[in-house]
Amino acid sequence: MAHQATVADGGDNYLNHSKGLMSWLTTLDHKRIGLMYLASVLLFFLVGGIFALLIRLELYKSGTQIIDANTYNRFFTYHGAIMVFLVIIPSIPAALGNFILPIILGAKDVAFPRLNLASYYIFMVGAIFAVAALFLRGADTGWTFYTPYSIRTNTTVILVLTGAFIAGFSSILTGLNFIVTIHKLRAPGLSWSRLPLFCWALYATSIIQVLATPVLAITLLLLMMERIVGIGIFDPKLGGDPILFQHFFWFYSHPAVYIMILPAMGVISEIIPVFSRKPMFGYKAIAYSSFGIALIAFIVWGHHMFVSGQAELANFVFSLLTMFVAVPTGVKVFSWIGTMYKGSMHYYAPMLYVFGFLELFTIGGLTGVFLATLAIDVHLTQTYFVVAHFHYVMVGGTLMSLMAGLHYWFPKMFGKMYSERSAQISFWLILIGFNVTFLPQFVLGAQGMPRRYWDYLPEFTTLNRISTVGSWFIGLGFLYAAVYFYQALRSGKKASANPWNALTLEWQTSSPPPHDNFIETPVVTSWPYEYLPENIYMQGNS
């Protein structure tokens, strides 16, 4: 991508452009909104993570360790609901996407800055409702809210539902904003065939957000009406159908897993060419496969319900269709590996996280095929195998990618460098800790240990214990990351405009960028992955 010299000299940037708390709370700057999302998401990640560690601690041995069954049931519900609705779903699109998308497009801001700020506040109101439940009677339904349990439990499910309902609108509005931004605000010369893959991924994600989230909203609304007014929709006692709820729920929540992973794949696609110093291998295939995945995402929800009592024909069709998800997913993975071939690879923290992603996501995807296979799923569903599968894709995929993106764009966001050495240590803690925690869970699931169990049979002890010990290393890794990021913010070395020698537009402006992103509107003259054979150097993080 060619570029005018648009690097601002020191002075004005979006961080010092205006001062004081109010200048943040009322900002329309997509970069500040992105950072506010980031801070909120990281805070929720801390809360969700503490619950995770407590769950694992309880499972260290069979029998009561630290909490009773009712508390345990609340904790795994909080953990799941917070991680899904307040961390993984908003993490990359709302935090990194908000910050990076307009700059990488060469725009001054998103299409609707006010709407963008509104989305943030809607998200926070939703979050407050959900978190308020913690201080009342809690919620103990699991993040899936299956009926009729969720109608009958005397915990404060309503608050959590309301929270998820409200947060959903934020997701819809952000999606709309991104679609319009990508259509309308691309810099001169940034044609569709030159669009960075992160933008393609966010585009596909936004479509799912806009189309699927309303279904979740309706489902949650119906559930609230049933709980409050007693209209019989899902509870057979009132003449309703509990399986109908599962259809509604997964009609949203299956596409939602692609809201979680597509942006993550976008981040990976940005980082690999830069650190391999090579053009993206199969740019078009990667761009199109995002839409392939988004499309199939809408017609496979029934694979969560193979043993629910739905018709055998439905199971047949859903299993068949689910198989096709693995094809575009495979195309992406193979293309990423192809990009490394005959490259000149630099191993800084962002790229390490990409390697971590590839290892973990491959396992996550392959075990997805196990679960898509009808007979195999009958034994594995509702066991720890499923728990391990979705942690491999959501943590190994989305969260690793979030970490990759954070390390990649951190110098751009704050104009500072973190300690590379610390970043590498924390990476290894997280990667090894993750595998130690979750590989044994595949075996536990295959052996038959059901999920959402506060207690287990003695024969499952050893593997559970290994898993618990692994979780401490993950915790330690993230704790350490918090420390060196904090140090970097306070006293990190100054970052240059383009430490990775990357070609996309966000690197062609100063670090941190000025209030309007660029001094002059940039003009694009080539595609973003035009790494020529001699362009093998980067300044890096040394």
Next chain:
Amino acid sequence: MFNQALAGSVPIQGTAVAARWDGLWDFLIGLSAFFFVLVVGAMIYFIIAYRHRPEKKTTYLTGSHLLEAVWIAVPTLLLMIIFGWGYSIYHSMTQAPADAYEVRVIGKQWLWTFQYDSGRTTVNEVFVPLNRPVKFVMTSEDVLHGFYIPNFRIKQDVVPGMYSSIWFQATVPGKHQVFCTEYCGTSHSGMLAKVIVLDDAQWKAWNLNRPIGNVPEVKYSGVEEVSAQSPVASAQGSLVEQGKAVYEKKGCTACHSVDGTTKVGPTHKGLFGSKVELADGRTVVADENYIRNHIENPQSSTVKGFNAVMPTFKGLISETEMNALIAYIKSLK
């Protein structure tokens, strides 16, 4: 590592289906190991071979249609094979033979109740014969539950307001673990039961209400000998007899006959398993779910040629009574 950790990590094979299941499982483990090594192995090799060296330029490559065609076609083909294989095993898991020995299962926070044709009821232990097809017809009194027997590789949700079923033909005598797998509240993880598979002699003894002797415990880790198992005392008459009593007590006889004559409503003789024409034009098979639904919501399936006058019995018949009632109607050949 992945392969090693998973292979041979499944429970013992308690049925023929479990053996077929394990065959597919082994295939998937092998195939996954192959693709894992392909992807991660290539990655590690590239990490070493193509690390940055100042003197070494890169090669400008933007893709290859041939490679893309290969890595679309080969996985698609493999996935279709996996799908077909998985479906064929699944299909045999769902087709219960007509002569299967039936037990009715009721899930309830947080225990399992089993009702037999003989009229017996047991809790958290279900006695079944070896090498004979057995079918469980299941429902729940409150919330969702899941009935899971790892040794048989089968599982089915147990749903309030309807019947679901599961079947198996056990090939290993002894006690097999049952878990509840659909989250159901406080004691979800304590909602355990055992399927007790009895050999011929024991099965005879159980049916004659005699002590059945030792039954080994079939655990994930192996088989253990444990204490004697005495059968539970018989209840009031066989299940069909109990159903007849319910039928008469609840007043079904006012409008229905059991001998083929038509009264206000159709006769119940020969009803079970027959095709019923409804007033709205549909034709349905009179199975457990149809009968239950007609008792609870008669207006939703008025039979052709009759008036929609039957009252609803929703909430008036308990789950155990409902099972007995259906067993009785089933017996009216």
